[in-house]
Amino acid sequence: MDLRLFRVASTDESDPVPQNLKISPDERAAFLATQQSLKMARSAHAFVRGSTVSFYEWLETGRVTDIPTGPAIWICGDCHLGNLGPLANAKGKVDIQIRDLDQTVIGNPAHDLIRLSLSLASAARGSDLPGVTTARMLEEMIRGYGLALREPGPDDLVPEPSVVRSVRRRALGRRWDHLARERIQDISPAIPLGQKFWALADEERQAIAALFKEPEIKRLVLTLNARADTSKIEVVDAAYWMKGCSSLGKLRYAVLVEVIDSRQKTYALIDIKEAVEAAAPPHPSADMPAHYGARVVAGARALSPNLGNRMLAANLMGHPVIIRELMPQDLKLEVDQFSRTQAVEAARYLAYVVGRAHARQMDKAVRAEWSNELERRHPADLNAPNWLWSSVVSLAAKHEEGYLEHCRRYALEAV
CATH class of the missing domain: 3.10.450 (Nuclear Transport Factor 2; Chain: A,)
Structure with missing residues (x-):
């Protein structure tokens, strides 16, 4: 199989692989490497989602030094927009939760906030929204996350935005035949x-x-x-x-x-x-x-x-x-385009979901201490906490540079 030709020909997300493709076990590694390059080259947002290792390398070597250190709890580790969505429990009840935990560790909860912020900022840029919307998104993220720390009980303290509500409704109506037709x-x-x-x-x-x-x-x-x-x-x-x-x-x-x-x-x-x-x-x-x-x-x-x-x-x-x-109700949040209102509402709600996941691991005193630490680092005259804003600005620049270099290498290899 000529993987170079496939690399050039297959760039459509709706049909990334020929229907009659046959891959032997010996051919998998080369083909999968090609597919990963293709997926990450489709957009800057796709690159952000696929570059977890680079995210932490750039975060460690970046200029941001005042990231707060939260309590040592389980974190997602790869908390981007596509890793949240409806999940069914063993009895079929559906909740919006984190849906991919491959990178989970006992670590700093601030890392989940930064990763989610970068993902949402990237999606906002992909929707051609102005920078002031990104600032408001980060502000609302801290607000939604803080509500979860203060009151981790009710799951409707922050209303679901329309982009989440529509996915949940679709999830609730799904049965085995939906899953089978979609997956197999x-x-x-x-x-x-x-x-x-x-x-x-x-x-x-x-x-x-x-x-x-x-x-x-x-x-x-x-x-x-x-x-x-x-x-x-x-x-x-x-x-x-x-x-x-x-x-x-x-x-x-x-x-x-x-x-x-x-x-x-x-x-x-x-x-x-x-x-x-x-x-x-x-x-x-x-x-x-x-x-x-x-x-x-x-x-x-x-x-x-x-x-x-x-x-x-x-x-x-x-x-x-x-x-x-796999359950039929398990879906990911796929947002191709945000409006300004949707972006801000989604940021608040998704940070609230992440906050609930973090808060259920803390007792009341630890929640209060972590909440106070976040508030202390949140000057009233800024649209977003300085440490979060600086992290996103620095990482967005690194990821944009990395994305363009990735595309350049991909294009040169494809010729």
Whole structure:
């Protein structure tokens, strides 16, 4: 396969990979590297989302030195706009929570605020909004986050903006057939190979079959949707899954499982994802699981219970992995264009969601101390806290430079 030709020809987000594509296990690494470059070159916002490692490198070497040090709690570590959205719990109740915890560590909660601020600022620039809107967004972020620290109980203290409300409504109306048609393009019990799903090597197929014979995995599948404990589960099909951006190049599998009880047969779609070392810096005294997958599960259960309680850590062919069942209600927030009002409302609400995830790990005294620290660093005559504004300005410049260099390298390689 000539990957150079594919790099030039495939630039449309709606159809990034030819439908009849066949990728052998030996070809995956080169192809996935190409795909990651393509995705990150599509826009500056896409580059921000896909450059977590660079984010922390630039944050450490930047000129911002007054970032507050918050309590040592589990943080997302990659808290950008696309990593929040509706998530269903084991009983199907839907809440807006953090939906990707690959980078989670016990660290500084200020890092989540900076990462989310940069993501929202990038989305605002992509929507051609003026800089004053970005300043208002950061101001409202601190306001929404502060409300969560003061009162972590009610989930409606900050009203949902329209861009979030529409996604939640769509999530509430989704069932298995929606998930099946979206993910595997059919509701029949098979995973179609081609655009997103590729054939497995014999070793992979055997390892996945063995994994699903383990009692813990069976319990995970039967926990959801009130399935009977006496049900049997059987792997119907499995495939390598080309999905995401930051996960490209790592092991990723989709597994279709049949659940059989005395009344009926149902199906579950299981996501197996390789867990790797986090780029986010941990707190010096952090006591976290050494197993990368166990670290992700622990962080997810602290930050996003709806997701964390549906996950398990395991090993597959010597690699640490995270296993979870996909639910039809799980969606990401995809915002192509913000209006000024939407941008400000979204900033306040999403910071409130992150604040609730942080606050549930703190007692009242710690919440008050962290809230006071944020207030102390928030001069009344500024539209946004100086440390947050300076961080976003510095990082936005670094990411813009990095994005243009990425595109230049990509273009030169494609010729």
